[in-house]
Amino acid sequence: MFFIDTLEIAGLGNRSYLAGGERTAVVIDPPRDIEQVIAAAARRGVRISHVVETHLHNDYVTGGLELARVTGAAYLVPAAARVSYERVPVHDGDRWEIEATAGLALRALATPGHTPHHTSYVLEAGGTAVAVFSGGSLLIGTVGRPDLVEPRLTEDLARAQYASAHRLAAELPDETAVLPTHGFGSFCSSSQTEGESTTIGKEKAANEALTRNVDTFVADLLAGLDDIPAYYTHMGPANAEGPAPVDLTPPAVADPEDIAARLAAGEWVVDLRNRVAFAENHLAGSFNFEAEGQLATYLAWLIPWGKPVTLLAESPEQLAAAQRELVRVGIDRPAAAATGEPADWVRDGEALASFPRATFADLAARSGDGIVVLDVRRASERAAGFIEGSVHIPLHALHSRIGEVPAGQVWVHCAGGMRAAIAASLLDAADREVVAVDDSFASAEAAGLTVGAP
Incomplete structure (x- = not known):
């Protein structure tokens, strides 16, 4: 008997996993706030014997080092990952017993592509592969992006992603569950696809890494890569150095x-x-x-x-x-x-600020009034269609480019309202007159706005 518990890290679009038997368990790609992992193990009544990293993460700070220290677990990190702390260096084919009485073991499979050292881990029960923790390698309907390490390596890593996906498909049974870390909204995914669960067999039938030839796959993968969050540049070094324990005590109170x-x-x-x-x-x-x-x-x-x-x-x-x-x-x-x-x-005597919210129908009613329409979606979203005459500055660039927004009342929109609200607050803080369009972009054309394409 074995179990696999999924720990959702929804805000980052990631998942961590706790897997084991009646007495011991392994944790894969834990978040930095390790309390939820420890609580999950306590609910199962298991001891964490191994903490595993599929790669040095570029999108979040790991809790693996601290979790291993607190629990006394072995800390497994790919051998080729350059880190500043002691760990168990993982090589292709390494195998660890998780619980002998349950026949549970973990086996490493080198799957470079998302990073040069990326490693997947196969959970075996009675010698049969039942799941693969694929990290940023094979995801649901896609693969992890290959451009987060070094621009000169991107095409080589894209080809490595293709080869790694084919290795997993060739070596694992079709019924093997594929359990990725990324791909549920994370920008570590090369594209956003639907789905909550999958298997090797399902991916062989639908994943473009497994249904297309390598050159076509690589060309399309590289063409579709989206913007990289600026903070990613700080995550890899933090994980290589060894993150410090977190302090979640309340901050100083501000009056x-x-x-x-x-x-x-x-x-x-x-x-x-x-x-x-x-x-x-x-x-x-x-x-x-x-x-x-x-x-x-x-x-x-x-x-x-x-x-x-x-x-x-x-x-x-x-x-x-x-x-x-x-x-x-x-x-x-x-x-x-x-x-x-x-x-x-607010201090006594000071007024609070505010700005209006609107829909695309409201925007259509003001069309031609000399207002500024600001689109803060990413370039990949705008490529699928945009309001004619709109100005485009992606949200992540707006703070440094507010001076480029034309004079006038600014109606700011995104795809659904959340990013428009952030953008509206940035503009409002810069003393611009702003209206936040809190509406789905899918309703823009129906509202009577002219939606064009490049």
Whole structure:
């Protein structure tokens, strides 16, 4: 008997796994906040004997080193990964017994492509492969992107991804479950596909890495690569150095005078409330990154790395959840924080700010009025269609390019509303008159707007 528990890291679009038998278990690609992993093992009543990394991650800070230290587990890291700490170096074909009485073992398969040292791990029960933890190699309907290590290696790694996918397909039974770390919204995936589960057999029938010839696959893969979040450049080095234990204690409390001083100093003050509440009233100069959205990804992508951040939250619970999200991407300690509502954060006598929200139908009704339509989607999204006459500045570039936004009232949109709300808060903080379009782009054409294509 064996079990496999999936630990969702939804904000980053990743999954970690706990797999084992009645007494012992292995953890694959753990998040930095290891408490949930320890709790999952406690619920199963198992001891964590091995902690495994498929690769040095580029999109989050690992909790593997600390988890291994706390539990006494062996820490397995691909041998070719250059790290500054002691670990069990993993080579192709290495095998570890997880629980002898259950016939459970873990076997390493070199699957370079996402990184040069990437390794997948096959879970065997009674000598039969039952699952493969494929990390950033074979994903659901796609593969991990090959361009996160070094531009000169990208094409070679893309070809390696193809070969690795074919190795997994050739060596594992069709019924083997494929359990990737990336691909559920992570920018480590080369494309975003639908699906919550898959097998080797399903991927052989549908994954382009397994249904196309290598040259066509590589050409299409390289052509479809999307923007790389700026903070990724800091994740690999942090994971190679060895991340420190996290400190999730509450930050220092900021009063209105302190918040005003931080804003005046150019620090980032981030309001975690939902975009509807923020638009209605907020502290002038603050930025809106919804706690329920992809907080870690977009805040880490946009903020100048290392700049102090003060968090404004509705409740201590919302603040604590945001801290947990942010340590996963290396934003370890907020400079300060406050909870409550905007009236609690503003100095006496100072007014709160606000801006309107609208739909694409509202935008269509204003067409021709000399307004500025700003599209903050990524270039790959815009390539599929855009509102004619709109200005394009991707959200991740907007903070440094606000001066390029033409004069006038700015109606800002994305694909669904979340990124438009972030963009609207950046523009509002820069004293621009802004309207946030909180609507699905799919409704733009139906609203009467002319949607063109390049």
